[in-house]
Amino acid sequence: MLDLTGKNALVTGIANNRSIAWGIAQQLHKAGANLGVTYLPDEKGRFEKKVRDLVEEPLKPSLFLPCDVQDDAQIQSTFESVREKWGKLDILIHCLAFADKDGLSGDFSGAPRSTFSKSLDISAYSLVAMSAAAKPLMTEGGSIVTLTYLGGVRVIPNYNVMGVAKAALEMNVRYLASELGPLNIRVNGISAGPIRTLASSAVGGILDMIHHVEKIAPMQRTVTQLEVGNTAAFLCSDLASGITGQILYVDSGYSIMGM
Ligand code: NAD
Ligand code: 0WE
Secondary structure: OOOOOOOEEEEOOOOOOOOHHHHHHHHHHHOOOEEEEEEOOOOOOHHHHHHHHHHHHHHOOOEEEEOOOOOHHHHHHHHHHHHHHHOOOOEEEEOOOOOOHHHOOOOHHHOOHHHHHHHHHHHHHHHHHHHHHHHHHOEOEEEEEEEEOHHHOOOOOOOHHHHHHHHHHHHHHHHHHHHHHHHOEEEEEEEEOOOOOHHHHOOOOHHHHHHHHHHHOOOOOOOOHHHHHHHHHHHHOHHHOOOOOOEEEEOOOHHHOOO
8 A cells, every 4th residue: 555654755846736746745645744845935935935825734744944956055954954853854856947938938059058057957956966965864765756847858849948957857867766776765757747837837838738738648638736746655655666767657648659
């Protein structure tokens, strides 16, 4: 049975009730995990309040921490808090990405250097930095799960710089899995089909992409945050004890189609 009782899980990437990370957090909670939640701090504290109001009642997280992954000090203090409060960490959910708008439309070759490096920093390097900080805390083994997209292995119009960031992220999964395997820490990615979220809705044409998936995918529909959450819970559980370094597609079968 899928059972995460006694496991401490740190979930990044919740922005609102449409976030994939929110679907994951709910399924980890349902499976009995003890949750910690991080949020991206902003000047007015709006994100903090929004995320706190969302998670507080249903999930009762025992940790609620600001963590901008562009800031090494915030990553360090996040995992220092985990060490103080929990002692050990079992599960890390990496569910965040960012590219400036000029990296998500127009000519791929037109992307500025700063857009490219910022997107790779937030969307790919952050998994390396967080895994390094989690490593000494995963003393009884562990599971690290990140979220990726088909645009990291095939060309999806306008995904542009994010596609390169996801390609780097997927290779990070393999190198990290290789390094951390001897410690019984597994590292995997979930490649989700398009879902309407804050990030995807800010992209022009997401609804057209969803309709395309509904036409082409074997299951003739998109996937939900809670379906992705179930797969994440599986990957974090002992049911997946032999799985590491993999990218698991949760996309209604879309990616198998050639025409
Ligand atoms: P979302 O907007 O709900 O989540 C993105 C999160 O990234 C937000 O919580 C935001 O605060 C966080 N973030 C951005 N910059 C950050 C920083 N510097 N430090 C810390 N956090 C930061 O959107 P989502 O669609 O749920 O995205 C979550 C993940 O799922 C991303 O990795 C995305 O690439 C991936 N994904 C999304 C889809 C989709 O169609 N929505 C499909 C496949 C994969
Ligand atoms: O990974 C993503 C979205 C990532 C994302 C979205 C935004 C919009 C707002 C990263 N950075 C930003 N920056 C912003 O300013 N997805 C998989 C969803 C997505 O985004 C696309 C897609 C799909 C699908 C962009 C172009 C084409 C398809």
